[in-house]
Amino acid sequence: MNAYEQHLGKNPANHQPLTPLTFLERAAKVFPDQLAIVHGAGRTSYKTFWERSLRLASALAARGIGKGDTVSVMLSNTPPMLEAHYGVPMVKAVLHSLNTRLDAAAIAFQLDHAETKVLIVDREFSAVMADALALASVKPLVVDFDDPHYAEDAPYPKGERIGAEDYEDLLAGGDPDFAWSMPDDEWDAISLNYTSGTTGNPKGVVYSHRSAALMCYANTIHAGLGKHGAYLWTLPMFHCNGWCFPWTLAVQAGTHVCLRWVRAKAMYDAIADHGVTHLCGAPIVMATLINAEDKDKRDFSQQVTFNTAAAPPPEAVLSGMAEAGFAVTHLYGLTETYGPAVVNEWKGGWDALDKGPRTTKKARQGVRYAALEGLTVMDPETMQDTPADGETIGEVMFRGNIVMKGYLKNPVASDEAFAGGWFHSGDLGVMHPDGYIQLKDRSKDIIISGGENISSIEVEDALYKHSAVASCGVVARADDKWGETPVAYVELKPGRAASEDEIIAHCRALLARFKCPRTVIFGEVPKTSTGKIQKFRLREMARNL
Known part of the structure; x- marks a missing residue:
């Protein structure tokens, strides 16, 4: 044993489990009156956000929910979804966010596979949830969320109540001074997200407290989140836990601007009225913004960072976004990597390139996130790196602390995904000489x-x-x-x-x-x-x- 290992062990004073839960605790103590959530006419401070999360945790604990139990939620981008991201793991339980567009059979499969103990349901989705519960074997405690700020021009009416309890009543009975629990180990599960299941049943991707916390730091860096920035929720929070942004914003005590439905006028109003600085979404959201009718558009003075994944946006879309006041950052990742783990780090000199070369640079997915330790392109059979020539196609692979724990109850799929000590993405791509990767296709989509x-x-x-x-x-x-x-x-x-x-x-x-x-x-x-x-x-x- 060398001198640096003698009498220098871990103890409670110098070693605590990494978890994103402490970010909200700090924000509430340091900036208690700072605006945390905007939802319709509702406004929530960080102090109240923290207390409501504690109330939820307390209420869950009172109903026997604890370590390893699954709490499923069928919620839009609303305050209860944000509260669930904290209140559920505060009692060491696991948050399972359901895709709001799934059919009843797919939902029932997930509820059973996750062994759901509590289910929180927005009344917008009560009809499909009632059908799913009729198909499912599990019989969770069902809690209704009746949104007081449901828009009058809502495209969908509220459904019937299907729960045994009401969400606000549940919180009213909780303790705002509840003694919440840090995870026993930072490797403990914090959330469960199911893959799309395009072939066979979907796989349950398990996230850890440690990786979620590291992702929050990486998001703050790569999205350029400044203190008290305002984030518009166009990306569904059920999708990879909203790329971990429900936890990330607390790092800088930013404001969550909730948005139930992605519509052009609502987005422009939020950007102009609440000083939105950041949002995330697929290219379809960009198209909705730049193709909006003039009557739905609003002027705003701030530049807005738009983080987008999926296919690189066409040059016309990028130009339209720039003219509208948006700076687009191209990202790439998967459910298994907590959302984006690759960023197209744009270099200043590239702005001077002609349109063709500049578009070529924009089309690349990029380099690894700061919280990812390895990103490469390999031959999946030999597990050897492909030449960095921008032409030789291989499989994109990841290694690091923002890769999932594995697939729930599926050791075979987990072992296949991690074969050779790398996560196999299933995406085909090339490595360019400067270390930037570019996707060419999914392995099953090559023609x-x-x-x-x-x-x-x-x-x-x-x-x-x-x-x-x-x-x-x-x-x-x-x-x-x-x-x-x-x-x-x-x-x-x-x-x-x-x-x-x-x-x-x-x-x-x-x-x-x-x-x-x-x-x-x-x-x-x-x-x-x-x-x-x-x-x-x-x-x-x-x-x-």
Whole structure:
């Protein structure tokens, strides 16, 4: 034993479990009167936010909820969702946020798999939740949330009460001075998020207190969150726990501006009225902002940082966002990496590049987050790095402290995901000479035509350069001669028109002929609740052509 190991062990004075729960505790003590949450006409200070979270924890503890128990929530981007991110883990329980667009069968599967003990339900979703509970084997305590700020012009009416208790009554019976518990170990589970389940049942991704806390620091750095910034909730909080931003904002005592429905006027009003500095979302949210009618737009003086994941936005969208006052940061990650773990770190000199080279730089996913220890592209068979030539395709792999604990009750899938000591993303990409990665496709989305690999992302990038294209997805279609050929599903911008021949000719001007779609189908492109194109739906549609 060397001198640095003698009498220098861990003790309570120098070692505590990492957890994001302490961020809210600090914010409430240091900035008790600072505005924490805006929801409709409601305003909540950090002191009240902390006390309500404690009340929730106290009420859960009184009902026997403790370590390892699952509390599921079916909630919009509203204050109870934020309170659940703290109150549930305060009693060492695990928060399971349900996707609000799931059907009853999918919800029932998750409730049973998670062994849900308590279920908090927004009345907007009570009908589908009632159906799910009828299908599920578990019989959790059901709590209704009746939103007092439900908009008069709501696109969906409130459903019937289905719970045994009311959320506000539950909190009223809780103790605002409740003695909450730090996790026994920072590796303990804090939340459970299910993958989309495009093939078979979804897998339950387990997050730890440690990784969630580290993600908060990384978010603060890479999103450029300053003290008391204002964050608009366009990204669903159920999606990877809102990329950990429900916990992150407390680091800088920022303001959560809640938004139940993503609509152009509501977003512009929030940005102008509440001084919003940051928001996150898919490209569809950007399109909603820049394509909004003039009557729905508002002027604002501050520059707003827009963090986006999924496919890189087309140049026209980036230009439109810049003109509207938004600075776009391109991110990449997965549910298994707590949301974004890769950032396109933009270098000042790139602004002077011509449009083509600048767009090429923008299209890259980027480099690892500060909280991620390893990011590479490998041959998944040999587990050797691919050459950093920007051309050799391999699988994108992650290693570090913001990678999931594993899949709940699924050791086989966990072992496969972590084979060779790296997390296998299933995404195919290349490594550029400067260390920036760029996605080329999901492994299942590569189209093999006449023995040649076609990246669906490359074809989609070409399609997005057509001025009439709002969104698109490209998948393989079986072909007797070529094996597979690309088929494009295209959703046009409102009021715009284009023919199949026009779209194909446009692609031929940008791509090798064999990469161009042979068929173009116009109509609404199916998307997930977070705005991502549902490729599995498109593949199903292509099989029926």
